[in-house]
Amino acid sequence: MKKPFLPFITLIVIALPFxxxxxxxxxxxxxxxxxxxxxxLSVTVSPSxxxxxxxxxxxxxxxxxxxxxxxxxxxxGLLLDINGAALKNKSAxxxxxxxxxxxxxxxxxxFFLLTQFEDSPGAAYVTEFARGKDGSLTxxxxxxxxxxxxxxxxxxxxxxxxxxxxHLASEEDYFLDAFAFDTExxxxxxxxxxxxxxxxxGRITGGYSPPPFSPAAxxxxxxxxxxxxxxxxxxxxxxxxxxxxGYSIELSPDSNGRSSIVNxxxxxxxxxxxxxxxxxxxxxxxxxxxxDGSYAGFFMFVADRARDLSAGTLYMAKWTAEGxxxxxxxSISWVRLGHGRDEVIKAVIEKKPSFxxxxxxxxxGPCGNGFKMVKAGGTxxxxxxxxxxxxxxxxxxxxxxxxxxALSFLEARRYGAYLxxxxxxxxxxxxxxxxxxxxxxxxxxxxxxxxxxxxxDTSNAVMMAVNRCxxxxxxxxxxxxxxxxxxxxxxxxxxxxxxxxxxxRALKPGEYxxxxxxxxxxxxxxxxxxxxxxxxxxxxxxxxxxxNNAVWAFDTVxxxxxxxxxxxxxxxxxxxxxxxxxxxxxYLFINIQHPLGDHSRNAYGVKANKDYLKGGSxxxxxxxxxxxxxxxxxxxxxx
Numbered sequence: 001m002k003k004p005f006l007p008f009i010t011l012i013v014i015a016l017p018f019x020x021x022x023x024x025x026x027x028x029x030x031x032x033x034x035x036x037x038x039x040x041l042s043v044t045v046s047p048s049x050x051x052x053x054x055x056x057x058x059x060x061x062x063x064x065x066x067x068x069x070x071x072x073x074x075x076x077g078l079l080l081d082i083n084g085a086a087l088k089n090k091s092a093x094x095x096x097x098x099x100x101x102x103x104x105x106x107x108x109x110x111f112f113l114l115t116q117f118e119d120s121p122g123a124a125y126v127t128e129f130a131r132g133k134d135g136s137l138t139x140x141x142x143x144x145x146x147x148x149x150x151x152x153x154x155x156x157x158x159x160x161x162x163x164x165x166x167h168l169a170s171e172e173d174y175f176l177d178a179f180a181f182d183t184e185x186x187x188x189x190x191x192x193x194x195x196x197x198x199x200x201x202g203r204i205t206g207g208y209s210p211p212p213f214s215p216a217a218x219x220x221x222x223x224x225x226x227x228x229x230x231x232x233x234x235x236x237x238x239x240x241x242x243x244x245x246g247y248s249i250e251l252s253p254d255s256n257g258r259s260s261i262v263n264x265x266x267x268x269x270x271x272x273x274x275x276x277x278x279x280x281x282x283x284x285x286x287x288x289x290x291x292d293g294s295y296a297g298f299f300m301f302v303a304d305r306a307r308d309l310s311a312g313t314l315y316m317a318k319w320t321a322e323g324x325x326x327x328x329x330x331s332i333s334w335v336r337l338g339h340g341r342d343e344v345i346k347a348v349i350e351k352k353p354s355f356x357x358x359x360x361x362x363x364x365g366p367c368g369n370g371f372k373m374v375k376a377g378g379t380x381x382x383x384x385x386x387x388x389x390x391x392x393x394x395x396x397x398x399x400x401x402x403x404x405x406a407l408s409f410l411e412a413r414r415y416g417a418y419l420x421x422x423x424x425x426x427x428x429x430x431x432x433x434x435x436x437x438x439x440x441x442x443x444x445x446x447x448x449x450x451x452x453x454x455x456x457d458t459s460n461a462v463m464m465a466v467n468r469c470x471x472x473x474x475x476x477x478x479x480x481x482x483x484x485x486x487x488x489x490x491x492x493x494x495x496x497x498x499x500x501x502x503x504x505r506a507l508k509p510g511e512y513x514x515x516x517x518x519x520x521x522x523x524x525x526x527x528x529x530x531x532x533x534x535x536x537x538x539x540x541x542x543x544x545x546x547x548n549n550a551v552w553a554f555d556t557v558x559x560x561x562x563x564x565x566x567x568x569x570x571x572x573x574x575x576x577x578x579x580x581x582x583x584x585x586x587y588l589f590i591n592i593q594h595p596l597g598d599h600s601r602n603a604y605g606v607k608a609n610k611d612y613l614k615g616g617s618x619x620x621x622x623x624x625x626x627x628x629x630x631x632x633x634x635x636x637x638x639x
Contacts, residue, residue: 017156025538026051026536031563032417033521039566040612041620043592046564051146058415064127064139065622067095075140079123081233082152084144087121096123097597101159101277103167103587104511104580111582112169112587114145114159120228121182122153122171128257131582143257147249152233155225157292158430158576163284164307166262168251170275172292173246175225175606177377178410181242182355190214191380196223203231231298236393237590241352243410246272248289250309263310268345271302271314271337271412277576279431279440281477281493284311288440288495290428296412297423298335298442302491311341314408317495319424320463325428325464325573326453326463329499332475335421336483338408348402357394358406359383359414359492375457376414376423378450380458383418418457420484424462425452427470430530430576434556440495441476441537443527447471469504469519470526472537472554502527502539502554502561507603514603520544523561524552525637531577531588532556547608549573551590568595569609595623601635 027050034040045058066077080089087094105112111131116124124145129137147153152358157172179185186194190211196219199209204227208220219222230240248270250262259457270278284306290297303312315334321327362371362382371382384390385407388400394613397403404478404586407415417423426447434441444451447467454460479492505520519525535557541549549564551573567573573593585623596616602608 005205007187007427008309017443017452026201027532027602028553028562028564029566031550032568034562034569035385037192040569040609041596042568046562046567049564055440063129063137064074064142066097066099067140068139069522070139070141072127072141074142074144076125076127076139077117077123078144079117079119079232080144081119081121081235082148083235084146084148085564087232088276088472097594099591099593100574100576101167102156102170102575102578102591103119103159104587105165105253105579106582107162107253110171110255110257111580112253112257113578114157114251114253114259115591116153116158116159116167116169118155118172120154120175120302121233122147122156122250123168124153124156124259126253126257126259133584139588141257143259145251145259145261147261149261150249150266151239151244152229154229155251156249157275158574159578160277160279160431160576161578162280162307163282166250167259168278168280169249169251170277170289171246171266172271172276173274175222175552176229176242176245176294177356177378178355179377179381184354184356187211187213187387187401188218188361191219191222193226195219196226197214202426203227203238204237235339241349243272243349243353246274248278248309249273251560261565263342265310265342265346267309268342268349268409269298269310269312269314271301271409273297275299277431279433281433281491282435283492286491286493288431288442290442291413291425292427292429294426295376295423296425296428297376297416298332298425298428300491300495302489310343311339313490314412315337315483315489316412316419316421316423318420319422319498321461321463326465328447328464329497330462331497332495334481334483335416336353336485336487337412337416337419338404339356340405340409345405347626348397348405349410351396352615353394353396353406353410355411356401357385357396358411358581360386360391372418372588374417375458376417381414383414385415385418422459422461424454424459426451428525429528429542430540432530432532432577434537436535437556438477440477440493441532442473442475442498443470443528443530443539444473445528445542467506467525468502469506469543470524471500471504472502472524472527472530472539473498474501487567501556501559504545506545509603511603516547516600516602518601518603518605519543525549528572529574529576529581530589533579538577538588540575540577542572542574544598547600567592567613570598571595571601572598594621 031046053407077096096119098118103158113127128140204223210217247266253259276287276290285303288302298317314337331430345576367382372385454462481489481494525545528542529540531538537554540554572593578589
């Protein structure tokens with residue numbers, strides 16, 4: 001997620017024959033690096049692709065823009081409050097410019113695209129579209145998803161389609177750490193709601209007053225994000241609890257273009273942290289969830305029953321480097337956090353516990369007597385669980401069992417780190433599963449910060465060489481794993497090892513391309529979205545180190561990398577590579593966020609695209625929707 005945004009965003013839809021056609025293979029002609037002003041300010045794609053030896057061109061046709069309205073007056077991307085009323089900035093409607101995860105569906109012969117928005121408050125829209133005889137797609141309607149039954153959603157980031165054809169959204173919650181909302185912690189951190197300016201009614205205005213111990217702090221943007229959820233959406237601040245956000249949400253579209261929340265609740269059993277994406281494995285029980293941010297975790301959920309994610313066991317990964325401690329490859333073991341059910345955890349959340357109801361914070365001095373130093377999420381704290389063993393159970397909870405549920409699921413990242421799991425991953429983003437080789441791919445946007453050598457950290461388990469350009473990791477899966485306590489993990493898809501298969505390369509001052517890029521443009525930079533089909537791994541970038549972000553096709557067998565799409569400078573590529581097969585074509589959905597919105601930097605640390613950002617007209621800032629129709633793949637549709 002990037003922070004500066006522009007008023008309009010557009011989805012890109014590409015129809016690609018990912019699967020093998022008539023025994024042939026899919027080959028893309030390379031897309032040259034954007035060089036002219038026109039190329040740097042528009043979306044360009046490979047000149048052609050070949051399937052089974054036959055070439056097909058790319059071309060675009062318009063589908064929709066954020067801010068478009070349908071015949072009933074619904075506005076695509078419009079942010080709504082808990083009552084369904086439109087939110088406004090003064091007199092202007094608040095139309096989100098942050099479309100992210102997509103899933104595409106067919107219901108009763110009708111076609112729908114579910115698109116979520118990473119905003120505060122969060123939003124999602126179901127777009128019905130029709131396919132013409134010539135293969136063109138036309139948007140018919142935009143229906144907002146009603147999140148009021150779960151008191152709203154927050155920063156809906158990447159998404160996936162489950163094997164049973166539902167949409168699995170993730171709330172990338174960078175902002176609502178309960179530590180920042182506890183009255184007992186106000187003098188411990190500058191990032192605290194107590195320092196946000198408020199009106200006489202107690203509603204956040206968006207301003208910020210720095211505390212005396214950090215007079216230079218300016219966290220007004222943080223206050224504004226909190227305001228969007230707590231005050232703008234809920235209207236009544238007393239209804240708010242930070243422990244209600246930071247989970248995955250399962251949505252099920254119907255044949256009328258409406259979408260409901262499965263079981264009417266979030267998947268609280270996945271645990272609260274900053275989930276970027278959740279991906280279900282073929283057993284329809286095992287789910288991997290990436291945790292975006294620094295000093296973050298990596299999680300696995302194993303459901304009790306197939307196709308029912310409401311109850312199961314949550315695990316957090318423990319990294320052990322292979323060979324030298326600085327190795328970029330490592331084995332993965334799993335720390336069991338606990339077993340939970342959505343509705344039971346929801347009941348605990350409704351009691352509105354504070355951070356200090358769950359953990360006791362040591363006042364000063366070295367950790368001891370059950371206290372451990374935990375640096376999960378970036379803030380080092382000396383903590384002891386209030387589970388009745390070391391510290392007493394809070395009166396908020398009826399017993400120690402309920403207190404342990406709060407530890408395991410409301411504070412999953414910190415509790416996992418306390419138990420010995422690794423909270424040192426940095427910006428783990430998209431996921432994809434390779435059915436052909438039974439491996440999992442994970443994008444790590446940038447290797448550094450908590451993944452580097454930090455001798456003062458509590459564990460310093462990850463000590464990799466810094467690579468600001470990021471990497472793609474491949475994970476080995478097996479069915480014979482046990483957790484760190486020795487108990488069996490009831491999954492045939494338990495991750496046991498991670499190793500990089502594709503890495504970006506930082507440029508040095510003086511190298512070719514260094515004037516305009518910080519990472520070599522012939523390779524990936526800050527990978528985010530991933531998608532896999534028939535030997536090809538598709539990689540979408542979210543980078544400030546390339547002048548133009550790209551989509552790449554990586555041949556996982558031949559190990560070749562081909563640029564196939566270039567976005568306008570300043571844009572981020574999102575959309576999760578959602579796909580749908582319709583009458584002989586496969587449509588791949590990709591969002592292009594905020595063209596001319598983000599600064600890119602070169603190898604000298606200078607803003608390389610600032611002139612484009614200053615001079616771009618409004619039409620250039622409003623990107624477009626396009627798609628290409630190609631012959632039918634022989635494989636079935638899928639995400």
